[in-house]
Amino acid sequence: MPIAESELILSEGHLNDKRLSASVSFLPIRLSDGRILNMEIKRSKKTRRFWLKADMSGIYMVVPENNYEINQAIKFLESKKLWILRTVKYYERARIKCGSDEIQSNSISFLGKMYRVILVKDTRFSITISNALSKITFHVTNLRQYKNEIKHWYYNETRRVIAERLGSIVEMNPMLPVYNKVLVKDHKSRWASCSEKKNLNFSLLLAALPVHLIDYVIIHELAHLIQLNHSKKFWEVVKGMDPEFQAHRKMLNKYSMLIRCTSIN
Ligand SMILES: [Zn+2]
Numbered sequence: 071m072p073i074a075e076s077e078l079i080l081s082e083g084h085l086n087d088k089r090l091s092a093s094v095s096f097l098p099i100r101l102s103d104g105r106i107l108n109m110e111i112k113r114s115k116k117t118r119r120f121w122l123k124a125d126m127s128g129i130y131m132v133v134p135e136n137n138y139e140i141n142q143a144i145k146f147l148e149s150k151k152l153w154i155l156r157t158v159k160y161y162e163r164a165r166i167k168c169g170s171d172e173i174q175s176n177s178i179s180f181l182g183k184m185y186r187v188i189l190v191k192d193t194r195f196s197i198t199i200s201n202a203l204s205k206i207t208f209h210v211t212n213l214r215q216y217k218n219e220i221k222h223w224y225y226n227e228t229r230r231v232i233a234e235r236l237g238s239i240v241e242m243n244p245m246l247p248v249y250n251k252v253l254v255k256d257h258k259s260r261w262a263s264c265s266e267k268k269n270l271n272f273s274l275l276l277a278a279l280p281v282h283l284i285d286y287v288i289i290h291e292l293a294h295l296i297q298l299n300h301s302k303k304f305w306e307v308v309k310g311m312d313p314e315f316q317a318h319r320k321m322l323n324k325y326s327m328l329i330r331c332t333s334i335n
Pocket of ligand 1: 290294299300
């Protein structure tokens with residue numbers, strides 16, 4: 071699409087000015103629902119291409135630190151307009167669903183409760199949880215890579231809670247076939263999965279959920295040992311182990327939103 075036809079609001083005089091790219095920190099874009107979004111531009115030494123990133127604080131565009139042309143950046147944004155609108159709407163819904171206090175970018179969920187994250191630089195990793203103040207203090211060794219340390223903490227907590235819950239669920243449901251391995255993975259988009267080899271895979275963020283939803287996720291995967299699909303028969307197996315599974319499914323959706331809003335993703 072020629073730039074002149076683009077809906078981006080920037081006069082053509084600007085378009086071929088390479089010097090301008092160094093000073094631009096916002097690019098306005100008109101979305102198809104009529105609103106004008108000021109896209110924040112962030113420069114990165116590490117990137118050689120344009121890309122978009124979204125979180126609770128908004129959407130921004132990452133560009134190579136030097137050496138990019140502003141008209142290319144505009145063309146790129148133009149080609150992503152649908153995605154941008156969908157994403158803006160997604161986060162608007164997320165704010166409404168989660169309640170604004172629950173989705174501050176510096177909070178995380180642990181066993182269904184939201185905590186404010188306090189970061190302290192220290193010589194080794196440790197944490198202190200204050201339930202009364204709803205805060206978790208993470209003593210991290212590297213403030214720039216603290217997310218990895220928090221992920222590692224989640225990983226350990228998730229392993230611990232799975233070991234506990236899986237054991238008692240299996241004990242209460244002796245008809246279940248045996249599973250092979252239990253793995254905790256850095257899943258981006260799902261809570262769990264069950265493979266044909268009967269491995270149960272769980273997201274390392276599982277410990278973010280309240281225990282009754284952790285149980286539901288485990289039960290869901292255990293039911294896949296019997297039915298490796300989402301047929302009517304599958305849901306009957308789930309219901310046999312969790313009569314309230316429908317309510318739990320809905321709640322899990324709310325938490326999926328919440329998890330995407332937390333600061334370690
Ligand atoms: Zn499933």
